[in-house]
Amino acid sequence: MLGQALRNMVNLDNLEIRCYQCEKPRRHRYLTKLGARKLRHLSIDCIENANSVLGLTKRRETSCFSNVETLKWSTPLGSPLPGLTSSACFPELNALEYNEGGLFDRLIAMRPIRRLQIDKVDPYYHPQLLESLKSSPGRLTHLIFIDNPDDFELYTAIIKGAPDLFVQLQHLGGIPWLSHPIAVTFVDSTLSVLKLLPNLTSLSVYTSAYKEKRTRDTLIYLSKLHHKLRKVWLYIHDPRCLLWERHDGAWERREVSSSSSWDITRGILD
Numbered sequence: 259m260l261g262q263a264l265r266n267m268v269n270l271d272n273l274e275i276r277c278y279q280c281e282k283p284r285r286h287r288y289l290t291k292l293g294a295r296k297l298r299h300l301s302i303d304c305i306e307n308a309n310s311v312l313g314l315t316k317r318r319e320t321s322c323f324s325n326v327e328t329l330k331w332s333t334p335l336g337s338p339l340p341g342l343t344s345s346a347c348f349p350e351l352n353a354l355e356y357n358e359g360g361l362f363d364r365l366i367a368m369r370p371i372r373r374l375q376i377d378k379v380d381p382y383y384h385p386q387l388l389e390s391l392k393s394s395p396g397r398l399t400h401l402i403f404i405d406n407p408d409d410f411e412l413y414t415a416i417i418k419g420a421p422d423l424f425v426q427l428q429h430l431g432g433i434p435w436l437s438h439p440i441a442v443t444f445v446d447s448t449l450s451v452l453k454l455l456p457n458l459t460s461l462s463v464y465t466s467a468y469k470e471k472r473t474r475d476t477l478i479y480l481s482k483l484h485h486k487l488r489k490v491w492l493y494i495h496d497p498r499c500l501l502w503e504r505h506d507g508a509w510e511r512r513e514v515s516s517s518s519s520w521d522i523t524r525g526i527l528d
Contacts, residue, residue: 270294274301297323298350299524301330328353328524329365332377352396353523358383363390370396375431375523378405381412388420398424402519403432407464410434414451421454428459431519435465436492437472441479452484460489462522468494470511477502477509491522 264270271294300323327350348365353373356362358380365371367390379387391398401424403413410433417424430452438444445452452458473492481487481504490502492511501514521527 264288265291265293268293268295270297272299272301273297274299274303276303296325298325299328300326301328301520303330303332323347325350327351328373330355330375330520330523332357353400353525355520355523356387363387366390367393368395370394372396372398373400373523373525374398375402375404375519376413376416381415384416384419387416388423391423392420397426399426400429400523401427401431402429402462402523404519405432407432407434411448417451417454424455426457427455428457429461429522430455430458431462431491431522433461433463435468436463436476436490437465437469438476439472441472441476444476445479445483449480452480456484457486458484459486460491461487462491462493462519464493466494468492468500473502474509477504481507481509491517491527 264273270292273292273294324347326348329348329351332355348369351365351369352371353375354362354365354369354371355375355377356366356379357377363386366374366387371391371394376387401417403410405413413432434448436444438448477490488504492500492502494500499514499516500511502509502511504510517527
């Protein structure tokens with residue numbers, strides 16, 4: 259039934275599916291019935307992925323992904339898309355959520371990935387991720403960590419491991435809260451990795467500890483070090499989101515519609 263419905267959605271641009279059927283036969287074969295030949299954004303969240311899925315190899319079957327630019331396929335067990343790294347599949351891919359090695363490393367190495375969202379990746383996979391980024395025909399402009407902000411320093415090891423791969427970054431997401439009582443110490447220590455990113459124009463922060471004056475003080479000091487920094491998305495409690503913007507040297511904030519890190523990754527907040 260889902261396959262027939264998708265066949266009729268010929269103008270579909272964005273498809274997000276939360277799947278509970280992965281343990282059943284012919285998992286996700288409904289995707290081969292996509293009628294939308296201009297689908298640009300694909301997000302699949304598999305709850306019970308016990309085995310490999312799809313395994314498409316024929317050009318006719320993979321043509322439904324020919325215009326997909328952003329891919330997010332979350333699964334608790336293993337790489338979900340064997341056989342989908344041929345030149346016929348995802349040829350336009352430039353934004354990706356990275357869950358672990360395997361398929362995701364191959365996609366990064368084969369496609370000009372410019373926006374990367376990293377979800378709870380064990381440090382074991384960091385070296386292979388860096389090798390894939392070195393091979394990629396693209397250079398990252400957006401990098402977002404969506405794990406616990408307390409693990410931010412653990413993830414910064416990725417940037418410190420090969421800083422030349424990240425000099426073009428314009429956006430970094432997943433940094434710790436900004437409401438620190440001593441802004442200078444916080445920025446120079448916890449956020450010291452930002453010194454390796456000279457082209458930053460925006461940041462995104464997830465926090466439940468928000469104090470306006472402390473946040474403003476931190477942003478003022480940050481902007482002295484990063485003259486190109488213009489926007490900071492501050493996610494407090496869903497659906498509340500504050501956007502801090504710098505105009506003529508002064509930081510101003512306003513409340514905006516709720517969004518997500520994936521919205522930034524796929525470019526709809528540009």
